[in-house]
Amino acid sequence: MPCETLAKRIIACLDVNEGRVVKGIQFEQLRDAGDPAELAVAHSAAGADEIVLLDITATAESRNTLLDTVRRTANQLFIPFVVGGGIRSLEDAAAVLDCGADKVALNSAAIAKPEVISRVAERYGSQAVVVAIDARQHTPMSWEVYVWGGRKPTGIDAQQWAIQAEQLGAGEILLTAMDRDGTQTGFDCALTRTIATSVRIPVIASGGAGQPQHFVEVFQEGAADAALAASVFHFGLKSVEAIKQMLREAGIPVRLAC
């Protein structure tokens, strides 16, 4: 029997480059709108259930900047905090987790070296391991995994990879529909449902969010456990609340601010 009270999570994603949040931001009330720690706290206060910080440069030089950012953000944030981007080994994961992240998102490295999933899970527990899958539609009902920020095809089937990731110790799947990313035309519900019903771990849908109705669709039609968006939340602090209000009206359990 499905659980009727576990809330569907709305997750805010911050894309960070050299210690600054990138993408259009209209948080005018903030002193420094591009500061990841400040934005993470603002999203938390606005009702986001979880924060994902994605280091989109992840060059060797930016690692120390990232760790400093993670530490500063974690010190002020008291909701779950996921960090991804450029995590290639147990050592990389340990550095981020030791700076206060609760979970790491593994992407390209998990494809190149699947044992990294198991190593991090054995040391920190599966609840600390999110496997991020970037998928593009291949045939009407199959999707291919891409790496390197969605630039390089792998020939691997997304559904098969999700099942394998779970077996290796992943605690959650962060599933991005590359075809929808940035389009604001709605989540890929067919992809999300295919993956979410193939694994016994939560699936976070990503890519394509543009309006509150898109979140209703991805929970009802896509069977997602959580939904993530970046740019949709940068339109203003009201948007998380608006999304949750619409979800509640649709009968979907959400955590509303007290």
Added chain:
Amino acid sequence: MAIVDYGAGNLASVVKALKHLGRQCTVTNDPDIVGQATKWIIPGVGNFKATAPLANGQLSHTLRNGVSAGKPLLGICLGLQWMFEGSAEAPELSGLGAFPGRCERFSDRVKSPHVGWNSLAIAGPSRLLAGIPSGTYVYFTHSYRAPVCAETVATCRYEAPFTAVAERSNLFGVQFHPEKSGDVGMQILENFCAL
């Protein structure tokens, strides 16, 4: 206040939360320092096997003596599970036995771990939950559930009701992570600190 470090998981987030509340704490596994503290927090995530240092030896002895003497103790997540008699996850280990029953795994009918924000059904008077209304959402992440017992003061429903908060005199256990549950979690930690 001592945060008992027995090698299970991320203690840093609990320390940060207490610091945010302006509370002093020491992270230690030294039985002498643990013994001197006025209050204890036992956090922890992961496998019940990790509670082995709490089942035997000097640390276990110190904790059990303190509990008998009425020292306030808060178990979080794996810490709550340890306060029961044991867990199917590591049947060879004994828990504290402050609460009756054994922790069992969620069945295959639901996704596991149970991850995310779920609501508390408050079942009785609680000092730990003072000011927290029934229906409040808190953040969980666990694969084993503690049984509902006479000491259960709040349940949560996932597949079936399980103990989300148990309380008896100065013994408190929470299955969720107050340090990750926003303002509500802070209130609960503050309630414990203010005892």
